[in-house]
Structure formats: structure tokens, C-alpha cells
Amino acid sequence: MSIENTKVGAEKRRVTDKRTNGGEIGWDDQSLQRMLADTERLTEETGYYRGIEDLALKEEDRFEYERLYSRLRGALVSARETALHVSASPIVREIGELCFQIYTPEGDSIAVSTGIIVHVHTGSLAIKWMIDQDYEHDRGIEPGDVFCNNDNDLGNVHTTDVHTIVPIFHDGELVAWADGVTHEADIGGASQGHTSIVHTSRFEDGIYATCEKIGEDDELYQDWKVRGERATRTPMYWDLDEKCRLAGCHMIREAVHEIIEDVGAETFKQFTREAVEEGRRTMESRVQERLFPGTYRSTSFAALPLEEEGWKPEQKQDTMHHLPVEMEIRADGTMSLDMEGTSSQGDHSFNAAEGSMTGGLWVSLTQCLLHDGKVNDGSHYALETHFPEGSLTNPDDPQLSFHAPWGTIMPAFQAVWENVSQGFFARGFREEVVTGYSETSNSVQGGGTLMESMAQIIPDEVGDYFPVSPFDLSCQGLGASAVRDGLDYGYAMWNPESDMGDIEEWELVQWGTQYLSRQIKTDSAGHGKYRGGSGWEGVMTVMGTDDCTLYKASQPDVTFSKAGMSGGYPGSTKYAVRAHDTDLADRAREGDPYPVGDTPPGTFEEHIDGDVTRTHRGNYFPKEYDNHDVMHFQMGGGPGWGDPLERPVPKVVGDVEDEVYSPDTVESVYGVVGEFDEKHRDFDLDEPATEAAREEIRERRREASETFEEFYERERERVADGDVADVVAGMYRDAFDMSEAFETEFHDFWDLDGSGF
Amino acid sequence: MASETDERQVAQLIDGEIGWSELRNDVLPDPKDGERFEVTRRLLEERVDFENPILLPLNDHLYAVGSDRGRIVKCDCGQEFCSLDENWKHHARVRVREAEADHREIYPEYQTSTPSPPATRSGRASSPTSTPSTRSGSGSRRRTHDRIQRYNRTNHTRIHL
Structure with a gap:
């Protein structure tokens, strides 16, 4: 038994005694519900977090304050770096798909580690939900307890991000929460993979832990462990990552106890309050300093072409999603983000809970406004958001699928980045401009079973099932700034530490697949005076399997999400090409060329004979891949800035x-x-x-262009006649149903009297 | 750059001549220089031929400037677009690439949006450049202008000056 285990026992007795005598686990014998209500009220009334007008601790001893912050954040980073080497699945270990956070008792983030910092606010939502549901009196919150959540509707980004949440007690009081999150390769579900485009409802998504107590006395419940073993396709990875999260949370708990031992509980408490308030002030001061006040508007579009690929009747349709973003940057440093007019939620996996959207917001702002490391929920209090209820960005139905909300988050935040970049440019900070990014796909996913002869050469505990979920997708082209080209094949908007991982590592995990190539995807970078970062492409084949299914999520494909800026162009779109029943084995035997890409498009077929399928649409649902079948995949380029003729x-x-x-x-x-x-x-x-x-x-530009009036009249006639693609008309009709304000605005602009679509 | 404004660096940022090392180590990190806005504005004024004071840059070539007619949007070539209260895009020329051949000039096959959506209605123009305009008379422009005037909320970006 460790020292921490001993402490847990003593703490638990203390809390039990307290509760037996009618006491509460919050500070100063308050309930957590009371603390949360007070925090919300005081913040609302004063404009300061919990009414803290003076950062007394910071003013009194700046060195000690900064030392405490560094110590706490260091504990989070250390927990992350250590835990992933103690026990973790390949995605978590190789790519760093994990993050640790620490929260106040009422669920406000104090500090966050490096990694998938998109989660700075998601744990907050889950903790506040548990407080709201009175877990402290009903389910019980005690020292040594372990909670788990991956329910997006309660606080998460997507379903395969799994949180372990541990309360930290001192002297009978809950002083903080530790939260660790890892990204899972598989959580069960109707289809394999971590970001499935196949699912239509919650009942296909796989394991859901809904702020569930999964252990006590620092040990996981037996039945919870059995559930993980039997309900995922990759039980070993599930187990490794669960241990990783729990070990990290316990390291954070130990660090908090050491800090309290050194500086005292009252100083620690005061520090945590001031840290959140400082985060709020930092956000406001950055906005004041770097963004020109104004109202900024941009819109992204996302296509979901499933008419041909859909399995269930309700998903067999091509749709487009409307993602308008209006941001108000105020002179006092506060901001608002409004997505009125967003498309409705639906029977697909692109539904993004409010927590997903705020996660996307923080991971974005962290990279452009708050990149010195002090990121916490203080920033949240400096910004108002409106994600319309019942829309893609704030669904009101927990029974929807939330497996691939990135299909909404990534395009939506392209519009956010454009707005913020306009603000930077106007203010003179043109080096901070980012025109956008390639959305992180193709996402290659699937899995299979090895042939008996192959299965015998791998360790027994792995089993003969292999998942396919490489994180090649972590390396996309970044958009240009207003001073230089975008980063080539090295960016993921959701994890600033993007890393595609070594091919050898993926082949060790995905036993039945072999890479044939990775190479630059020519003509994928968005054009401009400063071009977007380039994308890349790869080819893989299947070997030594009895059965293997693979699929590909792709965005954008049949339409662009957004334009470039200042005359720049968007990066190219993606598509799909694959070959079945091929002559690859013969080619290998004879030393003949085989496909290493599809540049220019159409050349893939020159080096392979077989049943080749090529579609403009970049996605396809799970397909059976026999040995020597060949899959092409690609990652996109970022948008450009400025007129290409000025390059x-x-x-x-x-x-x-x-x-x-x-x-x-x-x-x-x-x-x-x-x-x-x-x-x-x-x-x-x-x-x-x-x-x-x-x-x-x-x-030719002069000859081929027209006046705005000519353009407007021609387009207006088309709108009035409904003379546009059905998917476009359908998208607008849906947006009108969602928002009367948007419908009015649209009809005002086109001067229509209810006609048109 | 730290907290002091280095005019040489700001000029390099405007001209796109700053090296990655200097950008990474000296310009991108915090703290930012406090005079960036004013210095940028002044350097931009030195680069244009017109006398109007530049209030702020909107993109590589357009500026919000002061004029006898109030605040207007003006190009560095001297073209005056409109009042700052209007959307300058409503006063610009427009080029729409809709036909597949137009797309092919910019992107290879398969690497652009679907040029001809599968479900379109009849009567759709294949290319804006091939569509004879019957609405380019001044009366039509006037009506369009009136419509746009009624609709100022569509400004892509409205700045608070």
C-alpha cells in the first residue's frame, strides 16, 4: 500500500465522520452545490471571478504566486509525460493523445497540461453536472473515488475521448479535482475506429460512461473492468489507457498534497481562485491589445455526402451544413461568439455538443491569443457564446451520435480563425494571422483479424484482432499567415503538438496493414502570395489477414469549407481511390512498379491492375479489404493569403x-x-x-469578371427560382427552420418576399 | 521585438521579408510591442501615393481611410470603393468559377469541389462568363444599389472606429 493509499484511508474516515455529523465536503463546510451557486452569482454580479477584485496573493508575493502556478502546471505536464510511458496505447504514447487538467471544487479549470488541450473546459462541464445532480449527497463523492465520463452531452469532445476524474481531498474538504483524458482507438460501437462517420445514434457509438463512479479506495470496480474487457474491440488498449489516466490523476493528487503541505491549504485555495481570475484578465487584456474592436462575420460549410454510402435509410442522403460565425470584439476586451443560423442536429455522427464547441474554441484561442501557457476557465468567463439549441453545435437530444463532432468543429472554427485573423491584421499583428487549416482527414479506420500463421508470431495478450486507426491525420497543411507560408504537413487544429507517428509504429500495431508510401500531395496547398502548407498522400495495402475492413472519413471533399483570405485560395479538396483483387503480389515478385500515390490524379491506376474504385466523394463506409488490396489516402493543404500573382x-x-x-x-x-x-x-x-x-x-481577370450589380441580379434570380443544387437549397431551408432571424436576414439580402427556397 | 517596437521589423512584416528565425524568436513570442498599430499605420501611409490618413488596414491592398466624405474604403491604387459603413465587396468586381474548366485552371481533377452537383435544376448557367447579362442597365444597378443600401448588416466585417 502506497503512502497515498494510506492518506486516502485517513481522509475517507475524516470525511465519513464529518458527513455523519451533518457536515459538507465543500470548503468551510459548504456543499459543492452552494459553492457553485455562489461562484456563478458572484461572478455574474461583479464581473470578476467569484468577485475577486484584487489578486492579493499575486500582488503580495509575485514570485511565490508564479512558483505555485509553475509547480501546479509542472505537476500536470509531469503526470502526462510519466503516465504515458507507464502504460498507454500506441495513439496515446506515440502521438500524445492525452491531457490532464485540475479544477476547483465547483469545476472551474485552474491549469491544463500540454497535449489535447481541447479539453480545458470539458471536464468542467462534467464536474458541474455531477454537482448539479447532487452526487455529493446521492451517489457520493469520497476520497479515493474514481469517476469516468465520455458522454458529450455532459462534457466531452467526442465519444472516444474518455475522462477519468478523481476528487482531491485535504482535511475533510474537497480542495480540487484531477481529470485525465485519453483518446481511444476503439470503444466498441457499430463500426470500428475512433471517429466514425457510420453511426446514426447513441446506440451505435459504443461504451458510454455518464459521469459514472467506476471505483473507490483508488481501485477500479471489478465489474467496470470486466465491461471494458468485453465491450471494446481493443481491450488491452482500453486497459492500458485507463491505467494511464488513473496513474496521472493520482500523481496530480500527490503533487497537490505536497503543495498544501508546503504552503498551507488556505494559500493553495486562494491561489486557485486567483489563477482563474488571472486567466480571465489575461484573456481580456490580450483581446484589448491584439484585436481591433468590431463585429466580424464568416461562414463555413461542411458536406456530408452519404446518399450512396449510407447503410440506414435515414442516413442515405447528401447534406450540407451551414456554420455561420459572428464574433463581437469589444473595446473592454470581452468577446462574444454567435452561431445563429447553424444547421440542425441530425441522424449522423457530426453532432457537436456545446462542450465540444467550447473545447474547439479554447484550443483555437490558446494557439493565437493565449500561447504563453496560462490557460484556464478564466478565459471562459471573458467570452459569451451562443450555440443555438437543437443545432449541430448544441444538440438537445442525448440519443444522437456524437462519435465524429470534428466534422462540425473543424469547419466551424475555420470561420472563427478568419474572424480573429481579420482582427489581428487590422491591429497590425499580421504575424498572428492564420487563414485556416486543412481539416484533419483522411481518417483511415477499420480493423481485422490475422491469419493463423501471422497470429502465432505476435504476443498472446494482443490477440489476433488488429485495429486500424493511424494518426497520420495529425499532420495537415496549416494555412498561411499574412507574413509567411503555412506549415507543410505538420498541423492538427486540436493538438498543437501534432505528430503523424512513425510508419513502423503503426505497422507494429496494425499488424495486417503495410504502408507502401508517404509523399507530398502536389497541388494540395492553397494558392496565394503566401501559400498554405502542403498536404501529403499515402498508400497502404493489406497482408496476412483473414478478414479486414477499412473505411475513410474525408473532409472537405465535394465542396470547400471556406475560402482563403485577402485573395488567397482554399487548399484542394480530397477524394477516394482504392483497388481490390489486385496484381500487387505479382508486381512485388517481378519487381514491377506499384502505386505510391495518385499525383496527378488518375496515375494510381497506371501501376496496379484490379477492380479500381474512384469517387469525387472522399469518404466511404467499411469495405472488405482482401490481402494485396490497395488503399490511397491523403491529407490536405491549408488556405493561402493574398493574390497568387504577388508571390x-x-x-x-x-x-x-x-x-x-x-x-x-x-x-x-x-x-x-x-x-x-x-x-x-x-x-x-x-x-x-x-x-x-x-x-x-x-x-483575363478583367474580362471574366462582372460588376457586383450584375452578379447580384443573376444570383438573385437563381435564388428566387430555386435554381441551385438541391443540397444547397436543403441546407438553407433547414437553417431557416432553425432560425427566423437568419431567414429574415437571408430574404432581406436577396430582396425576396418569401419566394425562393 | 519584445515590448519595444522595432520599425525595421514591422517593415519586414509588411513586406514579407522577415526570416523564420527572427519571426519565431523575436516577433511571435509574448510580450508584443505596444506601438505596433501606430507604427504599422504610419509605415503603410508612407507606402501609398494618396494623402488620406490610413485609419487601419483591411487586407493587403484595402484601407479604411479618412476623407472629405468621411471614412471610406480605399485601395492602394487610389480606387475609392465606398463609405466604411458599407460592404466594400458590393463595390468590387466579381468572378465566379463554376464550370469544370474554370476549376481546372486552379486545381487538378478530383482536387476541387464537385463542379457539376449531381442534383441541379434545369436552366442553370454553366458559367457566369458565358451567361449574357440582361440586367446590366443603369436602372437595374440602381435597384440593386437600393437593395444593398437597405441591407448593411451583411458587411463581412464592421469595425468600431
Whole structure:
């Protein structure tokens, strides 16, 4: 038994005695419900977190205050780094798909570790829900208890993010909560994978822990462990990650006890309050300093083409989602974010709970406004949000599927980033501009069973089932800023520490799959004076399996999510190509070429014979893959900034030589002409032809453009006649049903009297 | 850059000439310089040929400027778009790429949005450039202008000056 276990026993006796005598577990003998109500009231009344007008501890001894913050955050980072090496699944260990947070008794985040910091506020929602449901008196909250939540409706980002939440007690009081979250490769469910586009309801998503008590006295309940063993396809990874989260939470608890021992409980309590208030002030001061006040508007679109792929009748339709974002930046440093006019929730897995959206908000703002590390729920109090109830961004039905809310979060926050970037640019901080990013797909998922001969060579405890869920998707092209190109193939909006992982690591986990290539996806980067970061593509095959199914989630594919900025273009869209019943084995035997990409599109088929399927739509539902079948996948490029004709010619030459752009593309988009020696990667620039081509493009712009009035009248007629694609008309009709204000605005703009769609 | 404003660096940011090392180590980290807005504004004024005071930049070429007619949106080439209260996009020329051939100039096949959506209604123009406009007369423009005037809330960005 560890020292901590001994402490838990003593603490539990203390709390039991207290409760027996009618006492409460909150501070100063208050209930947690009372603490939460007081915090909300005081913050609302005063504008300061819990009414804290003076940061007394900080003012009195700044060094001690900063030391405490560093110590606490260091404990969180240390817990993360240590726990993932103690016990963790490959996604968690290799890619760092985990995060630890510490919360006040009423559930406000004090500090967060590195990693998937999208969760800075999700644990807060779960803790507040438990307080609201009176767990302290009903279910019970005691020293040594362990809770688990992955219910998005109660506080999570998507269903395969699983939280372990541990209360931290001192001297009979709950002084804080520790929360660890890991991203699971599989939680059961109707389809394999971590971000399924197949599901239509909660009942297909897999294991749901709804703020459930899963252990006491620091031990997990036997029945909970049995449930994990039997309800997921990858029980070993589930178990490893659960141990990881629990070990990390206990390390944090120990660190808090040591801090309290050093500085005293009262100082620790005061520090935690002031840290949240400081977070609020930091947010406001950053907004005041860096963003120009105003009302900023942008809209993203997300397509979900499932008419051909859908399995269930209700999902067999092509739909588009409308994701408008209006942000008010005020001179006092406060902000609001309003998504009035958002599409309705639906029978698919793109539903994003309010916690998912606030998670997306914090991971975004952390990267542009708050990147010095002090991120907590204070920021939350500096911002008002409106995610319309019943919409994709705030569903009112917990029975929906929440498996892949990223299909909503990622495009929606492209619009947020554009708004914030306009604010940066106007204020002179053009280095902070980010035009957007490639949404993190293709997401290749699936799994299979090994052939008997293969299964015999791997460790017994792994079993013969292998999951397929590589995190290649962590490395997308980042959008350009207003001073430089975007980062090539190295960005994921949900985890600033993006890492695609080594191929060898994925092949060790995904026993039945082998990579044939990873290479730059030419012509994927969004064009501009500063181009977006490039995307990349890969090819994999299946070997040594008895059965294997793979599928691919893709975004954007049949439509763009958003444009670039200041004349820049969006990165290219994604698509799908795969080959079944192939001659790959013969090619390997004969030493013949095999597909290593699809650049330019259509060349994949040149190096493989078989049943090739190619669709503009980038997603497909689980398909059976036999040995030597071949899958192509790709990651996207980021949007660009500025007019491509203003990109310096030497940079364009470099783009061709680096295979970011093809010679044909740079001629038609950038007006740069020359001969490219592919073998030596040498582009011989034809300067006179380049000058002429650039002038010709300018002339064509003049000829092919029209006045706004001409454009407006023509488009208005189409709108009035309903002469647009059915999916577009359907998207607007749905948005009108969701929001009378948006419908009025739309009809006012097009000067329609109820006609049109 | 730290807390002091280095005009050389601000000029490099505007001209896109700053190196990654200097950007990473000196410009991106906190704290930011407090005079950035004013210095940027002044340097931009030095770069344009017109005399109007630049109030703030809207993008690479458009500025909110002061004028005898109040605050207006003006291009660095001298083109005056409209009052700052209006949406400058309503005073710009528009080019829409809708036909597949127009898409192919920018993106390879399969790497762009579906050029011809599968479910479209009849009568749709294949390309805006191939559609003869019958509504380009001044009367039509006037009506359009009136509609747009009634609808100022569509400003993409409304700044508080």
C-alpha cells in the first residue's frame, strides 16, 4: 500500500465522520452545490471571478504566486509525460493523445497540461453536472473515488475521448479535482475506429460512461473492468489507457498534497481562485491589445455526402451544413461568439455538443491569443457564446451520435480563425494571422483479424484482432499567415503538438496493414502570395489477414469549407481511390512498379491492375479489404493569403522543385512559365514568358469578371427560382427552420418576399 | 521585438521579408510591442501615393481611410470603393468559377469541389462568363444599389472606429 493509499484511508474516515455529523465536503463546510451557486452569482454580479477584485496573493508575493502556478502546471505536464510511458496505447504514447487538467471544487479549470488541450473546459462541464445532480449527497463523492465520463452531452469532445476524474481531498474538504483524458482507438460501437462517420445514434457509438463512479479506495470496480474487457474491440488498449489516466490523476493528487503541505491549504485555495481570475484578465487584456474592436462575420460549410454510402435509410442522403460565425470584439476586451443560423442536429455522427464547441474554441484561442501557457476557465468567463439549441453545435437530444463532432468543429472554427485573423491584421499583428487549416482527414479506420500463421508470431495478450486507426491525420497543411507560408504537413487544429507517428509504429500495431508510401500531395496547398502548407498522400495495402475492413472519413471533399483570405485560395479538396483483387503480389515478385500515390490524379491506376474504385466523394463506409488490396489516402493543404500573382517568382520556382505545385498549375495560377527537369528537380524559368503569362492572367481577370450589380441580379434570380443544387437549397431551408432571424436576414439580402427556397 | 517596437521589423512584416528565425524568436513570442498599430499605420501611409490618413488596414491592398466624405474604403491604387459603413465587396468586381474548366485552371481533377452537383435544376448557367447579362442597365444597378443600401448588416466585417 502506497503512502497515498494510506492518506486516502485517513481522509475517507475524516470525511465519513464529518458527513455523519451533518457536515459538507465543500470548503468551510459548504456543499459543492452552494459553492457553485455562489461562484456563478458572484461572478455574474461583479464581473470578476467569484468577485475577486484584487489578486492579493499575486500582488503580495509575485514570485511565490508564479512558483505555485509553475509547480501546479509542472505537476500536470509531469503526470502526462510519466503516465504515458507507464502504460498507454500506441495513439496515446506515440502521438500524445492525452491531457490532464485540475479544477476547483465547483469545476472551474485552474491549469491544463500540454497535449489535447481541447479539453480545458470539458471536464468542467462534467464536474458541474455531477454537482448539479447532487452526487455529493446521492451517489457520493469520497476520497479515493474514481469517476469516468465520455458522454458529450455532459462534457466531452467526442465519444472516444474518455475522462477519468478523481476528487482531491485535504482535511475533510474537497480542495480540487484531477481529470485525465485519453483518446481511444476503439470503444466498441457499430463500426470500428475512433471517429466514425457510420453511426446514426447513441446506440451505435459504443461504451458510454455518464459521469459514472467506476471505483473507490483508488481501485477500479471489478465489474467496470470486466465491461471494458468485453465491450471494446481493443481491450488491452482500453486497459492500458485507463491505467494511464488513473496513474496521472493520482500523481496530480500527490503533487497537490505536497503543495498544501508546503504552503498551507488556505494559500493553495486562494491561489486557485486567483489563477482563474488571472486567466480571465489575461484573456481580456490580450483581446484589448491584439484585436481591433468590431463585429466580424464568416461562414463555413461542411458536406456530408452519404446518399450512396449510407447503410440506414435515414442516413442515405447528401447534406450540407451551414456554420455561420459572428464574433463581437469589444473595446473592454470581452468577446462574444454567435452561431445563429447553424444547421440542425441530425441522424449522423457530426453532432457537436456545446462542450465540444467550447473545447474547439479554447484550443483555437490558446494557439493565437493565449500561447504563453496560462490557460484556464478564466478565459471562459471573458467570452459569451451562443450555440443555438437543437443545432449541430448544441444538440438537445442525448440519443444522437456524437462519435465524429470534428466534422462540425473543424469547419466551424475555420470561420472563427478568419474572424480573429481579420482582427489581428487590422491591429497590425499580421504575424498572428492564420487563414485556416486543412481539416484533419483522411481518417483511415477499420480493423481485422490475422491469419493463423501471422497470429502465432505476435504476443498472446494482443490477440489476433488488429485495429486500424493511424494518426497520420495529425499532420495537415496549416494555412498561411499574412507574413509567411503555412506549415507543410505538420498541423492538427486540436493538438498543437501534432505528430503523424512513425510508419513502423503503426505497422507494429496494425499488424495486417503495410504502408507502401508517404509523399507530398502536389497541388494540395492553397494558392496565394503566401501559400498554405502542403498536404501529403499515402498508400497502404493489406497482408496476412483473414478478414479486414477499412473505411475513410474525408473532409472537405465535394465542396470547400471556406475560402482563403485577402485573395488567397482554399487548399484542394480530397477524394477516394482504392483497388481490390489486385496484381500487387505479382508486381512485388517481378519487381514491377506499384502505386505510391495518385499525383496527378488518375496515375494510381497506371501501376496496379484490379477492380479500381474512384469517387469525387472522399469518404466511404467499411469495405472488405482482401490481402494485396490497395488503399490511397491523403491529407490536405491549408488556405493561402493574398493574390497568387504577388508571390515572388523564386518562391514559385522553389514550389515546383519541392513538388508542392506542378508546372501546369504554377503557369495557370501564378503565371510562372518554364521547363521542369523532374529527374534533377530543376525548374528552368522562362522570364519573358512568365511576364507575359502574368499580364495575360490579369487581362483575363478583367474580362471574366462582372460588376457586383450584375452578379447580384443573376444570383438573385437563381435564388428566387430555386435554381441551385438541391443540397444547397436543403441546407438553407433547414437553417431557416432553425432560425427566423437568419431567414429574415437571408430574404432581406436577396430582396425576396418569401419566394425562393 | 519584445515590448519595444522595432520599425525595421514591422517593415519586414509588411513586406514579407522577415526570416523564420527572427519571426519565431523575436516577433511571435509574448510580450508584443505596444506601438505596433501606430507604427504599422504610419509605415503603410508612407507606402501609398494618396494623402488620406490610413485609419487601419483591411487586407493587403484595402484601407479604411479618412476623407472629405468621411471614412471610406480605399485601395492602394487610389480606387475609392465606398463609405466604411458599407460592404466594400458590393463595390468590387466579381468572378465566379463554376464550370469544370474554370476549376481546372486552379486545381487538378478530383482536387476541387464537385463542379457539376449531381442534383441541379434545369436552366442553370454553366458559367457566369458565358451567361449574357440582361440586367446590366443603369436602372437595374440602381435597384440593386437600393437593395444593398437597405441591407448593411451583411458587411463581412464592421469595425468600431
